[in-house]
Amino acid sequence: MLLEKIKTPGLAHLSYLVGSGGQAAVIDPRRDCAIYVEKARAAGLEITHIFETHRNEDLVSGALILADMTGATVLHGPNTEQPIVYAQTVRDGDCFAIGQLKIQVLETPGHTDDHLAYALFDTAYPDKAVGVFTGDALFVGDVGRTDFYPERREEVAGLLYDSLQKILALGDQAIIYPAHGAGSVCGSGMAEREFSTVGHERVNNPRLQMTDRDAFIRFKVSENHYQPPYFRLMERLNMEGGEAPPPVMRPRHLSLKQLQTCTADHLIDIREPMAYTSGHFPRSMSLPVGMISAFAGWFIGEGESMVLIASDEEQLATAMAHLVRIAFDNIIGGYVGVVPAAAQGQEMQQTPMIDTAEVEARLINNKGKEDSNWTLLDVRDADERATTAIEGSQHIYVGQLNERWRELDKNHHYTLMCGSGARATVAAGWLASRGFDNIDIYLGSMGAWKAGHD
Template sequence: MLLRYFYDEKLAQASYMVGCQKTGEAIVIDPARNIEPYLKEAEKEGLRISATAETHIHADFVSGTREFAQRLGTTAYLSDEGDASWKYGFASEIDARLVKDGESFKVGNVTLEVMHTPGHTPEHISFVLYDRDQTVPMGIFTGDFVFVGDIGRPDLLEEAAGIQGTTAVGAKQMFNSLKRFKALPDFVQVWPGHGAGSACGKALGAIPTSTVGYEKATNWALQMEDEAAFVKELTTDQPEPPNYFAMMKRVNKEGIADTTTLSAPRAADTSELTELVQTMQVVDTRDGKSFAAGHVPGTLNIPYNSKFVTWAGWLLDFDHDIAVITEPDQFQMIQTDLQSVGLDRFVTVIDVANLSDEQLTEQYPDWSAEQAMQAAEAGDVFVLDVRNKTEWDGGHYAQANRILLGKLATRHQEIPTDRPVAVHCASGVRSRMAVSVLQSLGIKDVINIDGGYAAIQTVLHQRTATES
């Protein structure tokens, strides 16, 4: 048997390829939309990918199961658990095998047994792996059920998909699912679907794999025996889910176009920028300080770094075309990244090197924390904190008002326009994106607080020391 681990650091998403070297067959568990890495690895190992398996309908990335099936004719093993709302709509279009708790299937001489593990979602299943005809399990692919140090959150259906009343039900289901997990032998390896940085839990570890025994000894969720206390802990302080999660649920349930049918973005001349800003979402991928020094009015600043995909999912919508200002060697990578979260309407690129100073007419200033705080306390600025709720609850500036960065587009009417807006996050990265959002929405008198809340805390500590 061969086991390969694939990890997308931009989405903190893990997938796995299991191969039977004797028969040459392989299966991919929870594949990402970009299937090329799996195909390359299979070719290198002399394997043919004949199947995929899904632990659940994913909310944080576009699954590659349908892409595999449409392009290569692979068999898809999909959950048949949950009610009618949680059935795969695209199953009838491909060679799909719907599986339930206790059933098993083979890929070559490798056996995968289905375990229904609801809680994160009603249809969620895990796959227990057996090599050859052994009766002792080797490991379990847990998807978004059990992570290293944490478990899947039960509130995404309510928070992201708007299905009311599901959080408490999911938490109770998770409590019961964990009883089955704890009954597995301690030596069974745990292969989760996400790592640290994923919004599918609140305290995921950075170690890629674990064992049942280690999780029983260290994972907070497996230590709790009181259901009511467990439900309360699990449903408290979960991170706010990105806007795009609701769309991911839909496309992974109903299906999405194959990437081979999507055209490469058209290269546009900078003379078209005025029209593009009026008709498209235009993203400038330069770093925040460069954007602050001069940018095209109406553009959004989402720096191209490891967090680009997540923030694109937060700040862009799926119903309008997208143009990106970037460097030519990044065109293809950006398209792949956007496609990974279903942002397929990336149709135009502009070479950043062709921008002229005459086009970069809009700017915004940086203020020190002291300068911003003095202005706020005099009533001369409106201080906006764009951090998440957990950060805010951990401490915030008394003069600040909180609106999450990802919610600015829908809540900007709450921001007064009678005075400048001074924006901060934790350190200054998110606040720069927030400034670009506000300026694109017509709120032009905006300031970035350099150093963010960390700098504000320093000023507050200095004041306290002086007073004492």
Template sequence: MFIKQIYTDCISEAAYYIESNGEAVVIDPLRDTEEYTRLAAERNAVIKYIFETHFHADFVSGHLDLSKKTGAIIVYGPKTVTGFPVHIAEDGELFSVGTISFKVIHTPGHTIESSCYLLKDETGKDHALFTGDTLFVGDVGRPDLSSGNMTREELASIMYDTIQQKILPLADDVLVYPAHGAGSSCGKNLGVDTFSTIGEEKQTNYALQPQSKEVFIAAVTDGLQDAPRYFSINAKINKEGYDSLDAIKASGLTPLTVAAFKNKMKEDIIVADTRPADIFTEGFVPGSIFIGLEGRFAEWAGSLLPFNKSILLVTEKGKEEETVIRLARVGFSKIEGYLKGSFEAWEKAGEKVDMIINVEADELAMDIPNDPNLQMVDVRKEIEFADGHVKNALNMPLADMTDELLTEVVEDSQNLYLYCGGGYRSVIACSLLKKQGLHNLRNITGGWAKIKEEERIKIEKDASVLN
């Protein structure tokens, strides 16, 4: 028996390749399927099944492409309705793979069709539970992402029954392999580890402690942040089907000369620049939206870029394919090409360029008392802002930035100084503001991490939010 967890940090996602005696399964695959087919080829194995734990909301699964390439059967749990052929498993159904087997355990709560896959070893002993978004390390899946008319409280009630009847009876030594780790928006507060055991979760996971249903519902629904905007789009794509990744790459990897790129910009189109933040601020194509590959790229792209418009790319040389793949992972398909030669080609052609002025924390300390039009803008989450921010700063969380919001709260006469935690989100925000025609702005390099070290800058907290 061979088990490999394939973890993708930028979206905190874990897929799994499990093999026995020349047969393999892949659980919750990403859209780029080469890793799974490569593993199978190297190990002389055949991928027999593709197990999906539920309709993922935070990424587009690779189930369709992988099935077409391998002939593997796509398996979902009970209550699943799809727009393409799959095997809908019954609760308790067994699937043999080599000398091991998988038992389907229907575990609704995160979504109605959510199911776990219990791996039984060669002796028939329960070995590992692949939990999807039902059970995480230190958390359970949020109960507010399901389609349909059920409330989060109703789904949380179902989740309680799932935990009591399906999870807690399992032996303590059964391994827990979830679909996500820390940083994922599919739960509230996932632990840093990417696997655990049932016994460890019984001891440390708040949702598995002895408690009434009412207490459980309150615990799992309290403090839920709004789901990223693209979650509902991705869930729909996973349910109804999608274009192949190969087709998206064929279009997205079209090299465009400066002239061709500029001509396409006349259309209603988005220019996304994925170069590092410190390089982007030094110069970029006017109107570009910065979302650097070095951060949580796919998550911010899905949250901020429109899905109904085509995209042009400006990337570091050699990063074109990675950018297209990572955009496709969260459902983008209308990618029309990239700037050949990157920004350097644009600059050498003598085209107009824009830039963002970076300011160090010590410069900010000098500017605050001397500029009556200075307005600090903190683009971190509300809870981050409440825990400490520059006095009189305006909290404008990046995830909430829309055209309507910008025109309502920001004035042309203000000199805007933007910061986030470390400098990544604030550059995104600066690019959004510039695209809307607001250019009196500065980006604070190092963000809050550097600001709080500067003694001359007054800071404050919002106790009402923290409590």
């Protein structure tokens, strides 16, 4: 008997391989899904069922691809705007045998209309569920977001409340297996650990402490979430079924001359923020490899072409994997060698960094001036901004600069700040790629400001 979690870094996506008696099922597979076949075969199992908890917004499902590879049946929930063309619809109470195991369907709408949870039973010990695959309804330390149907905000928040009661009714002994862990855009309060039980969540999960349905609805309606543009692409692909990923998950190597003459829509520098600010190719944007999953979907459009600029080949491979999992496949190639290029006389740009003392001096000089040519631009999210803000600063969330950069004056001087400086570098790099030359970054940002004002 096997139950293995497969984690997708960056997206903090959790999928599962469960097997018994020569059969196996996969829950919520990712797009690059050969890993499930390899693990199943290594355990002597045949994948016969693929269960989707819901239509994902933050990644491309690998269900159709995996079904083509294995002949397995894909199962998906009802109540979608249109049927999932590659899946069979299952409903509350439907059961499926996987060897000695039994998987029972629970309809759990709220996060999405089609959302399902799957209760896992061991038929040799059938008294109560061993575990439950909770999708994006229940996380470790949090519950799912309910902002995908803005015209029905109260209704879907209430549906999620009711769905959570159905999961809780499985009993405190049930182990929970969510579809995401900490760092996912699908929830903001998840615990760092990825193991828990229904009983532990009942006692410790702040959202499950809210036993008044109306209070829960009010709380969920008041939450602030961002929806990057690529969510619409993910929704469409996950209705139709995404295509198989590229067979080789490494970008083609580009020479310096090829880089200089390419016509890619985006030059994306995936090195660490300090490396980017120290020297980067003109008009390249900063998107550190560890931040690709969070922010690529804000700045890259469907079908747009990219060149990746990295510190080493492994960085290129990791970045390509992150991009492919959200359907950004049009990668012309990758380049490694910024420092040697500079040594050959290649023009480089730098992004200056300033410290707290300089920020304070500029704020003092700016105070009361209506015609100031300098702005401290805070690119943190709205919740962070509401908690602590520097007086005199202005706010645009980093992702929303994808469009709102047009509101800014290229002749104006902007200092970008966030929590530590990482997102500020992404924001500064995006503005630089749009032709803004008079920008710098507050090194340490809010962390440094708080340290200097304790």
